[in-house]
Amino acid sequence: STIDLSTAGDGGDLLDQLRDRGNVRMGFANETPFAFIDSEGDLTGQAAEVGKEIFRRLGVDSFVPKLADFSSLIPGLNAGLFDVISAGMYITPARCEQILFTNPDYNAPYAFLVPEGNPLGLTTLDDVVADPDVVLGVIVGGVEESVATGVGVPSDQIVVFPDQVSGLDGVAAGRADAFLLSTLSLRSALASRTDSGLELSEPPFIPTVDGVDQNGAGGFGFRLGEANIVEAFNSELATLKSEGLLLPIVEPFGFTEDEMTDLTAEELCQAPQA
Amino acid sequence: MSGWNWDVFWDSVPDLLDGLVVALQATVLGYLIALVLGLGFALLRRSSKLWISVPASIVIEFIRSTPLLVQLFFLFYVLPEVGISFSTLVTAAIGLGVHYATYVSEVYRSGIDGVPVGQWEAARALNLPARRTWTSVILPQALPRAMPALANYVIAMFKDTPTLVAITVVEMLTVARAIGSETFLYAEPITMAGILYLVTALVMSWLARILERRFGQVRAA
Amino acid sequence: MTGDKIEKGNKPMTEASSAAAETGTKQDDFIRFDDISKRFGKNVVLDDLSFSVGTGERVTLIGPSGSGKTTILRMLMTLIKPDSGTIRVGDDYLFHEKRNGSLAPASEAHIRKVRGRITMVFQQYNLFPNMRVLRNVTEAPIHVLGKSKDEAEERAKELLDMVGLGDRVSAYPSQLSGGQQQRVAIARALAMDPDILLLDEVTSALDPELAAEVLDVLRDVAKSSDITMLCVTHAMKFARDVSNRVLMFDAGRIIEAAPPAEIFDEPKQERTQRFLQSVLAES
Amino acid sequence: MTGDKIEKGNKPMTEASSAAAETGTKQDDFIRFDDISKRFGKNVVLDDLSFSVGTGERVTLIGPSGSGKTTILRMLMTLIKPDSGTIRVGDDYLFHEKRNGSLAPASEAHIRKVRGRITMVFQQYNLFPNMRVLRNVTEAPIHVLGKSKDEAEERAKELLDMVGLGDRVSAYPSQLSGGQQQRVAIARALAMDPDILLLDEVTSALDPELAAEVLDVLRDVAKSSDITMLCVTHAMKFARDVSNRVLMFDAGRIIEAAPPAEIFDEPKQERTQRFLQSVLAES
Amino acid sequence: MSPGLWQYMIEGLVVTLQLTVFGALLGLVFAFAAGLARLSRKKFLRALGFLYTETFRGMSALIVLFWLIFVMPRFGYQLAPLFAGVLALALNIGAYGAEVVRGAVRAIPQSQLEAATALNFTPWQRMRKVVLPQAIVAMIPAFSNNLIELLKASALVSIVYLSDLTFGAQLVRASTQNTAGVFGGLLVAYGVIALIFTVLMRFLERRAAASLGRTVPPGMIARIFRRTEATA
Ligand SMILES: Nc1ncnc2c1ncn2[C@@H]1O[C@H](COP(=O)(O)OP(=O)(O)OP(=O)(O)O)[C@@H](O)[C@H]1O
Ligand SMILES: Nc1ncnc2c1ncn2[C@@H]1O[C@H](COP(=O)(O)OP(=O)(O)OP(=O)(O)O)[C@@H](O)[C@H]1O
Ligand SMILES: [Mg+2]
Numbered sequence A: 001s002t003i004d005l006s007t008a009g010d011g012g013d014l015l016d017q018l019r020d021r022g023n024v025r026m027g028f029a030n031e032t033p034f035a036f037i038d039s040e041g042d043l044t045g046q047a048a049e050v051g052k053e054i055f056r057r058l059g060v061d062s063f064v065p066k067l068a069d070f071s072s073l074i075p076g077l078n079a080g081l082f083d084v085i086s087a088g089m090y091i092t093p094a095r096c097e098q099i100l101f102t103n104p105d106y107n108a109p110y111a112f113l114v115p116e117g118n119p120l121g122l123t124t125l126d127d128v129v130a131d132p133d134v135v136l137g138v139i140v141g142g143v144e145e146s147v148a149t150g151v152g153v154p155s156d157q158i159v160v161f162p163d164q165v166s167g168l169d170g171v172a173a174g175r176a177d178a179f180l181l182s183t184l185s186l187r188s189a190l191a192s193r194t195d196s197g198l199e200l201s202e203p204p205f206i207p208t209v210d211g212v213d214q215n216g217a218g219g220f221g222f223r224l225g226e227a228n229i230v231e232a233f234n235s236e237l238a239t240l241k242s243e244g245l246l247l248p249i250v251e252p253f254g255f256t257e258d259e260m261t262d263l264t265a266e267e268l269c270q271a272p273q274a
Numbered sequence B: 001m002s003g004w005n006w007d008v009f010w011d012s013v014p015d016l017l018d019g020l021v022v023a024l025q026a027t028v029l030g031y032l033i034a035l036v037l038g039l040g041f042a043l044l045r046r047s048s049k050l051w052i053s054v055p056a057s058i059v060i061e062f063i064r065s066t067p068l069l070v071q072l073f074f075l076f077y078v079l080p081e082v083g084i085s086f087s088t089l090v091t092a093a094i095g096l097g098v099h100y101a102t103y104v105s106e107v108y109r110s111g112i113d114g115v116p117v118g119q120w121e122a123a124r125a126l127n128l129p130a131r132r133t134w135t136s137v138i139l140p141q142a143l144p145r146a147m148p149a150l151a152n153y154v155i156a157m158f159k160d161t162p163t164l165v166a167i168t169v170v171e172m173l174t175v176a177r178a179i180g181s182e183t184f185l186y187a188e189p190i191t192m193a194g195i196l197y198l199v200t201a202l203v204m205s206w207l208a209r210i211l212e213r214r215f216g217q218v219r220a221a
Numbered sequence C, D: 001m002t003g004d005k006i007e008k009g010n011k012p013m014t015e016a017s018s019a020a021a022e023t024g025t026k027q028d029d030f031i032r033f034d035d036i037s038k039r040f041g042k043n044v045v046l047d048d049l050s051f052s053v054g055t056g057e058r059v060t061l062i063g064p065s066g067s068g069k070t071t072i073l074r075m076l077m078t079l080i081k082p083d084s085g086t087i088r089v090g091d092d093y094l095f096h097e098k099r100n101g102s103l104a105p106a107s108e109a110h111i112r113k114v115r116g117r118i119t120m121v122f123q124q125y126n127l128f129p130n131m132r133v134l135r136n137v138t139e140a141p142i143h144v145l146g147k148s149k150d151e152a153e154e155r156a157k158e159l160l161d162m163v164g165l166g167d168r169v170s171a172y173p174s175q176l177s178g179g180q181q182q183r184v185a186i187a188r189a190l191a192m193d194p195d196i197l198l199l200d201e202v203t204s205a206l207d208p209e210l211a212a213e214v215l216d217v218l219r220d221v222a223k224s225s226d227i228t229m230l231c232v233t234h235a236m237k238f239a240r241d242v243s244n245r246v247l248m249f250d251a252g253r254i255i256e257a258a259p260p261a262e263i264f265d266e267p268k269q270e271r272t273q274r275f276l277q278s279v280l281a282e283s
Numbered sequence E: 001m002s003p004g005l006w007q008y009m010i011e012g013l014v015v016t017l018q019l020t021v022f023g024a025l026l027g028l029v030f031a032f033a034a035g036l037a038r039l040s041r042k043k044f045l046r047a048l049g050f051l052y053t054e055t056f057r058g059m060s061a062l063i064v065l066f067w068l069i070f071v072m073p074r075f076g077y078q079l080a081p082l083f084a085g086v087l088a089l090a091l092n093i094g095a096y097g098a099e100v101v102r103g104a105v106r107a108i109p110q111s112q113l114e115a116a117t118a119l120n121f122t123p124w125q126r127m128r129k130v131v132l133p134q135a136i137v138a139m140i141p142a143f144s145n146n147l148i149e150l151l152k153a154s155a156l157v158s159i160v161y162l163s164d165l166t167f168g169a170q171l172v173r174a175s176t177q178n179t180a181g182v183f184g185g186l187l188v189a190y191g192v193i194a195l196i197f198t199v200l201m202r203f204l205e206r207r208a209a210a211s212l213g214r215t216v217p218p219g220m221i222a223r224i225f226r227r228t229e230a231t232a
């Protein structure tokens, strides 16, 4: 074995390399619904399937799954252990300094988990701020808590749950009036508890903190300097979107029209953090 | 890539030292297990009954020739499935302990084999029961003989603690990785962790050498 | 006294004549070897050997190197097993038990019981280096005979006094000379109140002076107790002083058996003569 | 022939008289030790020793253990260096080189060149266990002398025939008896076509019978070649048969030097007499 | 298990074998270089050998691996992952092997060197023709243990996402959720590989012993099940 200089070029060569090699090593963290291994041993999930489709269109049609902890995806990519991060990773300005993102292929807005019929009529965080009696549930350590306080929800209106399931139980038991999370997560939580008597608030919303939209938009990551492949990837992604082919690919994983987005990586990378 | 960040490099030390403490805890706990279990292994393997010594040999050789990492995974994921759940640190100590018990048993074994056969015969001539022969004649002579080698395996076990990163024990490598995912700088904390591991291991072997020399003197007296 | 049964000439004795070797002063058959054979690999060490030793008798085993003397003692001590034949001690067989009237291989418990009457002193002392002198002597009385610690220590001190080491009770074996260690080993053996004491060249690892001390101690023991003693030694003067009967071994057989005066002064077998000459030349 | 220069009495010889020890049959100074001293730690092993050996001479070194005989041979073989003094072999100094007219410590290359004329057979044979017999004998001729493989093997077979091992060429050393190994070692040494052959107690690790075979081979060598031989041995008959001169060492000095008949039959020094007596008593 | 999952395991097996074999070969190079350096007459080489062995014996292979994989790129060197794995394992095992080499060479009797000198071999010929052929035979049993240690250490590469046997098993586990079965099977697989390596090394050991004309030591099964004389 010899030294692999894959990061040394100006970016034009990764795609050529992948085409030569005939496969692409896709870093993922085994998280549903984004990327996981199915019982046949195939890598699948929303990000995996979108990634595979685009790579096929780019002329690479063999996929090597590279399972990693979520926190090791970026160092693993930079160490050359994978060619692409294909894990539905949120595009954030901090991450943009480490890796190059493609445009997002989904944007998960927020919603509330509320009792059926949404008795308090909560649809945005502003509704929570407006009514001091509303108790809002969030997951411990999640971004939702800072989003809520950023929008102006007083901390005495917030209760913290250790995980999704206890948040769901909390709303059902009336310990919180609403539970704030991304639509994707809430849908998958509800899917496992169909008889809970809870529903998602409609429509989903994107909160704004200090004038900055709090998107939950995810894309694919490449090493810095590999702009060429990102460009090629983006253009194939745009084609998928414009031809309406994206939604059919991701629908089996619980994605809906709500998660489709036209945001760009550039916008998301430049968004100041709340 | 960005230049070397000395702040992250030095600032990682306090957190890494916490990790070092955890690594040392796992080592001490694991080694206690290895010492006890290893003795059991050694005795089983020496048994005069083939139906004991042969299976014992197979199990010991098996554990000794398979990766610690996989054994740790096995304990970490499988024990809870069958309803046994320990804290991660205890699971780690069990993994280290069982693995090293196979090495330790060999150390005991050569220590025991080093006791002159005349000692066995004298015990027999005094009609000492088997248990008493072991506890008051053979082991008191075999264990001191085994000390230096036993000390070496403590160090070896310590050097294996980074493997515990795979089962989320918060030892130094885990800490280094956590610092890395916060700062996106991996090189600095990993390098510092490596230095700390090396220094600790070298200090340990230095101590072991002193111990050995001390011990040698005691034996000579 | 009846060495006259021994065949003349130096051809090995037949089984029949070997049985006849049981002569001397013995009054009974306290220890009885019957048709004992033992081989190591291809090397036949004992060949259908039979002899017996009376209660309280002192027997010396002599013979050239490799003739099987040590093997006899080690077998009696149950350190090795015979390939065939029986050994009886008192009313019990050593390696066999009577079950339903016939002899079956003995259980470990049975062997331990019979072994309880026998003990042995080795050429290399084999003291326990991890125990002080006193504990070397008390360990077995306490844990085998079940004596109290006080009682065991009192007796141990008596015995250590007897072997002239009353003042070294708290030394470690490594701090003693070879002769002192061997005397401790004798005290350790006597502390077991054995009926039978086996001694295998207990002085041959010692300088002549130290050996003399040890032999003196053993002379005292022989005089002041009625222990049955089987003793392998090259110390002919000691053998003459102490033993009732001398068994001359050659190639795993007893070729001559007689009281010491007889065997040393008028050996019947030419082989015995030659052996005695060579031993005397050495010393 | 001129042993008459040797001082009477057993006081150690002075330097002057030591130089006088160079007597016997030698015609020239093929090998010359001059004022050689060697100590190991505080132990002075050779003390200002001077002597010489003529071309084709056969010299036997005798003397009590520790008197420095082996040290002489090992020094000549360049296995150890003298502390002071010079050794000359033919026209070259062994550990010195002439540079600008004066003597300077020799380079490794110079030592190798001079060493090329000398070889040695050891007490413990020291065959290479990783090579079969034939290769033991051919390895150095091929890689040191630069002989072709065929040539080296032909010569090796001749020599192995001579030492009576023509049929064991493909055995490993471990498959040979000690005597056979020593004979291979002799063949290996001779294969180097040495001018000087050193032999250090080449038979003393062997049983008498095997030793005799080896000595016979050496007798043949001595008869059929004109190699200069230095030989340490306790085989006095061999020394008498083969050597031209015997050097008697004591405490790192030569105390007597004379042809064997003279030294064995009428030793002048009382020390030599005593030494010869003790050697003869042993064998 | 589906064919797709088996595929991961088989590919992983190949990588594990590659890591072990290449790691062993490169490790041998390090072992001889460092072991002989420590015996050198040149102080500088001795110091270098000492530094290498002490450092890598004091250092976990995993740390070295992390360093090669995650830190080296910061200095502008990116190693091919498999090569990084081989290198890390080889550096580690080579440090242990160096001690084996050193011990075996030192155990060659001085008299063999003297005999070689008496035949006027050059120092290098002495080493190559006399010392090493004998020393290597003595090294094999210890190397055999080192090889098993190397095989075991190779599993560590899965932590840095090289697709070895253990990594393949992680994928299978992620897919099937059958943790006990997957890791249990994995342990057995390593046990079998180790057994095969042991048998091969044993064969080598016998061959090597024969190259000194020695009688062949008893077979490997006999050695595993050798019964120590029961004394109690
Ligand atoms: N454990 C053993 N394994 C193999 N052979 C043995 C063993 N013990 C004894 N022998 C052999 O049995 C033979 C008799 O040995 P034994 O020790 O009884 O002789 P001995 O009469 O005591 O001789 P010595 O005077 O030399 O002590 C010897 O040939 C010895 O080599
Ligand atoms: N390498 C060494 N280191 C220390 N002392 C040595 C060494 N080699 C030899 N000696 C000492 O030098 C002295 C002379 O040794 P040498 O081997 O030359 O004696 P020798 O005459 O050959 O005796 P022997 O007949 O016993 O072989 C001895 O006292 C010996 O102990
Ligand atoms: Mg004996």
Ligand SMILES: [Mg+2]
Binding pocket: D069, D070, D071
């Ligand atoms: Mg000598």
